Amino acid sequence: MKLGVISLGCDKATVDSERLVGELVGHGAVVTPDLPHADVILVNTCGFIDAAKQESIDAILSAASLKAQGTVRAVVAVGCLIQRYKHELQQEIPEVDLFLGFSDLHHLVPALAERGLITDPVASHPGVRQFLGDTPHVRYLKISEGCDHTCAFCAIPLMRGKHRSEPLARLVHEAQQLEAQGAKEINLVAQDLGHYGRDLGPGGAKLPDLLQALLRETSVPWYRLLYVYSAGLSERLVDLIAREERIVPYIDMPIQHASDRILGRMRRPERRQSLFAPPVWSAFRARPTATFVSCSPSSKRRSSTGSAPSPTRRRKGRAPCSTRTTCPRR
Amino acid sequence: MQYEDDVPEEVKRERLEELLEVQRAISAERLARFVGREADVLVDRVADPDEGGATHVGRVAWQADDVDGVTYVERGGWADVGSFVRVRLSASEDYDFRAVALT
Numbered sequence: 001m002k003l004g005v006i007s008l009g010c011d012k013a014t015v016d017s018e019r020l021v022g023e024l025v026g027h028g029a030v031v032t033p034d035l036p037h038a039d040v041i042l043v044n045t046c047g048f049i050d051a052a053k054q055e056s057i058d059a060i061l062s063a064a065s066l067k068a069q070g071t072v073r074a075v076v077a078v079g080c081l082i083q084r085y086k087h088e089l090q091q092e093i094p095e096v097d098l099f100l101g102f103s104d105l106h107h108l109v110p111a112l113a114e115r116g117l118i119t120d121p122v123a124s125h126p127g128v129r130q131f132l133g134d135t136p137h138v139r140y141l142k143i144s145e146g147c148d149h150t151c152a153f154c155a156i157p158l159m160r161g162k163h164r165s166e167p168l169a170r171l172v173h174e175a176q177q178l179e180a181q182g183a184k185e186i187n188l189v190a191q192d193l194g195h196y197g198r199d200l201g202p203g204g205a206k207l208p209d210l211l212q213a214l215l216r217e218t219s220v221p222w223y224r225l226l227y228v229y230s231a232g233l234s235e236r237l238v239d240l241i242a243r244e245e246r247i248v249p250y251i252d253m254p255i256q257h258a259s260d261r262i263l264g265r266m267r268r269p270e271r272r273q274s275l276f277a278p279p280v281w282s283a284f285r286a287r288p289t290a291t292f293v294s295c296s297p298s299s300k301r302r303s304s305t306g307s308a309p310s311p312t313r314r315r316k317g318r319a320p321c322s323t324r325t326t327c328p329r330r
Numbered sequence: 331m332q333y334e335d336d337v338p339e340e341v342k343r344e345r346l347e348e349l350l351e352v353q354r355a356i357s358a359e360r361l362a363r364f365v366g367r368e369a370d371v372l373v374d375r376v377a378d379p380d381e382g383g384a385t386h387v388g389r390v391a392w393q394a395d396d397v398d399g400v401t402y403v404e405r406g407g408w409a410d411v412g413s414f415v416r417v418r419l420s421a422s423e424d425y426d427f428r429a430v431a432l433t
Contacts (some may be wrong), residue, residue: 137412
């Protein structure tokens with residue numbers, strides 16, 4: 001089975017695509033950039049903002065039209081848009097063979113086997129991620145799923161549910177795979193990295209434990225923390241960042257607003273006072289540089305391996321979420 | 331969802347542009363402070379011919395992939411994509427650095 005992939009949305013979605021495609025490759029699929037000649041086209045969608053929803057729908061429609069032209073035998077749509085609007089999409093785009101929300105993903109392999117598209121139902125190498133980007137040395141590791149925050153402007157909890165941590169051993173194993181595939185930089189991603197482990201029970205691993213395990217069990221030269229709320233910047237984490245050369249001096253911390261009144265209306269957890277609490281600012285003194293972000297919600301787009309939408313890199317004058325600055329130590 | 335005191339799209343756009351301009355100036359000023367320093371650059375790709383004489387494009391540790399600016403490296407020789415190159419930062423722009431390889 002030749003598999004074409006259109007992976008849209010954020011870096012968390014890229015990880016989902018790589019995990020899912022890895023599973024299909026384990027069942028004998030071969031990834032092709034040539035979408036018109038693929039047997040199956042997998043579209044991983046984004047449902048975060050209107051422009052991203054439209055792009056996702058356009059991608060599904062273009063895959064459906066390739067199917068109508070003949071060679072493509074099945075179109076599969078997964079991801080956040082499907083999780084949120086599955087029933088509406090089923091009505092509107094009946095050419096799509098499978099719309100799978102996050103809880104239905106285990107139906108994918110049996111459904112493709114039923115159509116004769118997968119002949120080997122037993123995975124040869126289960127759990128090996130398939131690289132889908134354009135820079136194999138820069139990879140993303142999603143350490144948890146979902147979000148326990150309830151920000152007024154954000155639909156992510158609707159689509160991704162409550163926060164659940166990936167087990168530490170599985171993440172270490174995945175990081176070792178990424179290293180074997182050539183990763184020189186691994187970016188830890190989640191809706192809030194600081195929440196890692198809060199659901200793993202008393203005595204369970206927390207973010208510093210995960211980082212220490214990753215440093216110990218791999219030789220990846222750069223680990224980066226993308227998105228830690230101020231409350232998650234504990235003294236232990238800051239000390240670790242200060243001490244460990246392989247954790248880059250970069251903290252991507254959302255602030256959203258300087259006014260408590262607006263933060264309250266946004267239903268954000270932080271307030272001016274907590275933003276200025278000591279561990280947060282010692283984080284910026286801990287290493288020669290730290291990166292500081294003031295951010296309003298926007299969708300980050302990642303690349304596709306197909307020939308449909310072209311990879312987009314966010315550059316100068318980008319979406320609002322890019323209002324960042326790099327702060328050297330004074 | 332819409333707040334009762336929501337402002338028109340046009341005003342939102344103006345505010346966004348103003349904010350981006352303020353941010354651009356802050357970024358330009360802060361990046362300028364790094365010029366002259368040595369740093370390691372992770373090479374992301376070979377430069378295109380129209381990128382001001384750079385041989386490689388990469389990032390220093392405080393530039394995240396797909397988020398921040400990049401570093402244009404000159405005289406990078408045969409450095410491979412995915413390798414680290416020691417550089418001296420020679421100039422800064424609003425969001426990007428220019429650098430000269432030291433090896």
